[in-house]
Amino acid sequence: MPDDRTPKSPWLPPRWFIRLAWVVHRAIYRGTGGRVGLSRPKPDSWGTMRLTTVGRRSGQERSVMLGYFEDGPNLVTLAMNGWGAPEPAWWLNLQAHPDVTVALPGGSRPVRGRAAAGDERTRLWSRWREINKGLDGFATRRPTETAVVVLEPRPARD
Template sequence: MADVARTEDKPPWVPPLWFKRAAWAFQRRMYRLTGGRYPLSRPSAERRTSGLLRLRTVGRRTGQERAVILAYWEDGRNFVTLAMNGWEDPPPAWWLNLLAHPDVEVDTVDGPRRVHGREAVGPERERLWAELAAYRGWGKGLDRYAALRSRPTPVVVLEPR
């Protein structure tokens, strides 16, 4: 029993930043090489797994298009994701861009969609956070990973427009 308590007290393992950056670069390269077929995927409600989409924002300083591949799950017609930077503390650039220009596009396996991004707050945030925690692989670990950051992790809702 003491071993379980010690395991839960330990911070969860997070890959080093160089590894995360290499993985993100690999995803972008595969997206280009496959003409957008990989790594995009649908979430699976039956298996409780997230999907991958490509979010296209406008740079808040440059005005140029920026793209990032994100894990997401569906909430009705909305796409939901977390604004985290590989569990690192600073907010991801795509989130700052989305705050400045909330009308964006996402690429999914079903094609591009125009969406409006916003942060879930209050009871909606609590509900969505609990749903994500139920997805395979997270369990109680989601709160442990979120505790690695000095600020709450925004839950981002991408609504069709």
């Protein structure tokens, strides 16, 4: 008999559609000079930021749009790849070079990224679950645990 506690994996649009949405979002952001495309989180929803990492192999800057919420001075996001199996390139880059920059409504700031662990991860995952009720179902699509990424403020010159 199936375990009723296992979350049902929700429907996702086709991969090509998800990738197209990412491309369009970045194009809108670039095309408006950053005036459109970023948003602050609200109590019941996440915001959108632009994360700029350094490529682990190329050494070139790479940017991606991500959902986030605030946890005190920290920003919290999830290392997912449209809920696909592979780790997102930005997460691999951040692990190799943890000092990164985020663009938020109102300006940019330098941050240092790391994966949350233990009780901190449990607490932050629970907060994501409050924002996205289907989170556990989406997470079942991935063969490995989804990293909860904490972006901590750092001084401009470190």
